[in-house]
Amino acid sequence: MAANFLRSGKKILAIGRNYLEHVKELSNQVPKEPFFFLKPTTSYVVSGGKVEIPKGTVVHHEVELGVIIGQGGRDISSQHAMSHIAGYALAIDMTARNMQDQVKKKGLPWSAAKGFDTFTPISEFIPAEQVPDAHNLRLWLKINGETKQDGTTADMMFRIPRLIEHVSSIMTLEEGDLLLTGTPSGVGPLVPGDAITAGLELPDGSKTLAELSLTAVQREGGYAFAP
Amino acid sequence: MAANFLRSGKKILAIGRNYLEHVKELSNQVPKEPFFFLKPTTSYVVSGGKVEIPKGTVVHHEVELGVIIGQGGRDISSQHAMSHIAGYALAIDMTARNMQDQVKKKGLPWSAAKGFDTFTPISEFIPAEQVPDAHNLRLWLKINGETKQDGTTADMMFRIPRLIEHVSSIMTLEEGDLLLTGTPSGVGPLVPGDAITAGLELPDGSKTLAELSLTAVQREGGYAFAP
Numbered sequence A, B: 001m002a003a004n005f006l007r008s009g010k011k012i013l014a015i016g017r018n019y020l021e022h023v024k025e026l027s028n029q030v031p032k033e034p035f036f037f038l039k040p041t042t043s044y045v046v047s048g049g050k051v052e053i054p055k056g057t058v059v060h061h062e063v064e065l066g067v068i069i070g071q072g073g074r075d076i077s078s079q080h081a082m083s084h085i086a087g088y089a090l091a092i093d094m095t096a097r098n099m100q101d102q103v104k105k106k107g108l109p110w111s112a113a114k115g116f117d118t119f120t121p122i123s124e125f126i127p128a129e130q131v132p133d134a135h136n137l138r139l140w141l142k143i144n145g146e147t148k149q150d151g152t153t154a155d156m157m158f159r160i161p162r163l164i165e166h167v168s169s170i171m172t173l174e175e176g177d178l179l180l181t182g183t184p185s186g187v188g189p190l191v192p193g194d195a196i197t198a199g200l201e202l203p204d205g206s207k208t209l210a211e212l213s214l215t216a217v218q219r220e221g222g223y224a225f226a227p
Ligand SMILES: [Mg+2]
Pocket: A014, A015, A016, A062, A064, A093, A180, A182, A183
């Protein structure tokens, strides 16, 4: 069941550079077609939990709309893509930014920099019927009560049907897979002790679809990044 | 059950550049610590199946020893690592080499270049008890009967316990996860119609632990790589 994606889902596909203001803030190039990376489902952490900051890393928050696949498929056309969506979730694509900067320079994979345990805070499942228009939602993130990201999914450069068409032309999608759709601008670092809150709302503020609340802590043990 | 990893497993972690001769043949740098990327389990294909070559891509074979995790864990020390192994498998880490070359230059993720459907041919599960020494196995791959890769797992630069220690210091391992341990030299392209065979044997040739037999075909539809 897609509603149980947290346990049953096998993959997380995360789109990069899908909001123009975010592309600019990191001095990246605007992509000509969507691109994505994989995150492991072992990186999920639910609201109320802790986000661990691995030793030596600078961890950035990226608040994102998550799309949860219902009926899987391959070569799903953009015309049929929305019917493959079971629901949505609010997610944060945590990123060890200094590791990512280094692997980008070296031409190495992003998997570790994006895939640490607790690097994908995730809300409850939101049934698709509760979302009138996935391309018109407000997404925000605060650190210690201060707003850092406040965007709208209306600003996605590649919209959800195109993203599903693209990823399913490369890898088969399965029920419970999560597609992260990119982050608006305002990404920045967390430090241990930070309180992270985030929300997904209807654009007029009349309804909150999901909220997240987490605390940043130092990871004990584990990998230490030494640039 | 780890023996059912093909269906139940959630992730594939693939180590890069773990055999010196292979590092040299691609003019890459020798890594100071292991590095890895994720492949989706939707890339599995069993013996007798077809390996699809996506449009516009040059697909290389990389024959590898796969390690299947039994008891999962986090921060598994190299001392305890072997007890977390349920078994082994013979695998081929198919790679869209021209896509990978491009994303390496651009600092983009490897996920698509490594993650197409059918890009992880995989043998039956080999129980750990049947493998006297995982670091002393012969691995070979032939195209149309001609030997292309013929190596020994004795040549791994980072050995299996170190690999498990490394990856589990970044992401929790779960039962059924597959760890690909890198490829010996001799990688090269496939073309549609090629017959691919591969084997995993005891070093004295007294026993074949696993065999693979696949046919390369052109992928119909799907993503087209345009460099
Ligand atoms: Mg992101």
